[in-house]
Amino acid sequence: MNDPATLVPRASTFIVIPAYNEAPTIGAVVRDLLPGWPRVVVVDDGSTDRTADTAARAGAEVVRHAVNRGQGAALQTGFDYCLAAGARFLVTFDGDGQHPSEELERLVEPVAAGRCDIALGSRFLDARSDVPALRRLLLKAAVIFTRVVSGLRVTDTHNGLRALTRDAAERLELRADRMAHASELLDQISSLGLSWAEVPVRVRYTRHSRAKGQRGLDALRVLVDYVLNRVFR
Amino acid sequence: MNAFQILGISLTGCFALLTVLGVARRRLRPVPGLAWALLWVAAAVAIARPELTVIVAQSLGIVRGADLIFYLAILGMFVGFFLVYVRLRRLDEGLTQVVRRLAIAEARHRIEAGGGEPAAREGESAAD
Structure with a gap:
């Protein structure tokens, strides 16, 4: 009974992968997930490469934005699609290959067991992730900012690995289309009173994921985007 | 009245008339329409009687009427950007x-047509 595998209903757990120009990695990511997780939904966010075709050939259900709207918008599209398709649990997962699929069972388990509404992956709860120094600094600054603004004492804010219940996904409404959605989601967890827990996860830093990751100037953009979204929502 | 005043008052008068017509034809909502009409009338008065802008400016602690117009223009521009x-x-x-x-x-349409179900995969070894 304590075996996590018995608690997680994989057939009704949908993996949502927002993807923008991820053709080099998305096929391998989907194939890595599919044997164990039958519902993999790739939201192609208006990619100009063959992301959608590659994901579909690998076996994912593909939802395709006609034009690029940002990762937050793609995630909300994925949530809407999965809820309409009858998802009981939803997982957000990155398409750049930095998340190992072995982490999912442990991530979904507290949500499936009813111990919390949302499980947030954290790369800082153990030493398995080799986070580059500059990124570690930016992420730590983001953690402090989030703790001050949302009041959530999280250890990682911009980690794409999360698991949530259907009820939580129905209540969340991501309006920040671009990267500020990660902070917005934490804000909504706080304001909606959703229960949450952090789960240690490993993040792999590959050349591709480093190239696609956020840099210093991007962090500033995210901050400006976040503030504007709070002002105008 | 100099040539600029004649031209300026004619233009602002035309804009005021267009604004009123816009409201009458329901292409402009009444409140913004009234605000625009007042703006054109104020501009016409400022062009026709520039000494009035000096009085208003000095009552606000600004020396020259031209400065008042400049500050208002900058302010208006920022409001415009914001809107x-x-x-x-x-x-x-x-x-x-x-x-x-x-x-x-x-x-959903693709799935209903049978093209998006997991069963439609071409195989795990499909080349990327």
């Missing part, structure tokens, strides 16, 4: 909604 930005954000949100609905509808 355009708000409008753009609304359009952006609307665009996201449209893109989302279209994306989901297309995906």
